[in-house]
Amino acid sequence: MSKKEIFKRYTLFVISLFFSAMGVAVTKRGELGVSPISSVANVMSGKFDFLSLGVWLILWNCLLILGQVIILRKDFKPIQLLQLPLSFLFGVFTDFGMMCISHIPVSGYAVRLALVALGIIILGFGVSLSVIAMNSGEAFVKALSDKTGIKFGNVKIGFDVICVVLSVALSLMLFEGSIVGTREGTVLTAVFTGMIVNFFVMRFDKPLNRIMCK
Numbered sequence: 001m002s003k004k005e006i007f008k009r010y011t012l013f014v015i016s017l018f019f020s021a022m023g024v025a026v027t028k029r030g031e032l033g034v035s036p037i038s039s040v041a042n043v044m045s046g047k048f049d050f051l052s053l054g055v056w057l058i059l060w061n062c063l064l065i066l067g068q069v070i071i072l073r074k075d076f077k078p079i080q081l082l083q084l085p086l087s088f089l090f091g092v093f094t095d096f097g098m099m100c101i102s103h104i105p106v107s108g109y110a111v112r113l114a115l116v117a118l119g120i121i122i123l124g125f126g127v128s129l130s131v132i133a134m135n136s137g138e139a140f141v142k143a144l145s146d147k148t149g150i151k152f153g154n155v156k157i158g159f160d161v162i163c164v165v166l167s168v169a170l171s172l173m174l175f176e177g178s179i180v181g182t183r184e185g186t187v188l189t190a191v192f193t194g195m196i197v198n199f200f201v202m203r204f205d206k207p208l209n210r211i212m213c214k
Helices: 003-029 036-047 053-075 078-100 109-134 139-148 152-174 184-213
Strands: none
Touching (some): 003 184, 053 139, 139 152
16 A cells, blocks of 8 residues: 555545544434443533533543553554544544534424434444545454454444443433433434445445545
């Protein structure tokens, strides 16, 4: 792979982070929950709002990177530390997205559902670009899959379930028995994001790879 192609792929990956973060921000605006992987940070930002959702996402992603180091040990490559600045970018993009859409009125349940649906589409588009750019899955899930030999899809399902259970447990502890920040939007995001990703990958994989390989 030439330096020019590597540059193009990393550029596309940064663009993918922007769209993924915007998807999280739009979904968050619907106030019906966010994606499973972001749900823990969402609960924490609801209780400890002196830190933004973007900052909590950075901290959560750093924890997942630490988890990769523990799981992979000597198989963890120094290049994988690039996840740290990319996690920072994702957090900054998320806060930027929330600022951009903060003026959108959330006046009824139908509007909230529409925002969740729009957020899922934007998130799916962003994830599809990351798949095309780097053939990347979620790094923590991939590390766990590689080490255990369990299929990525099965580990992903289990990881999402654990994130949701953890976010609900945290919510019950922090909000005096109430479930906050993890709702039907979280379930919808978990169910439909993969379908949206597949839809966009099928349509953009070949043309974008042609551009990056030139």
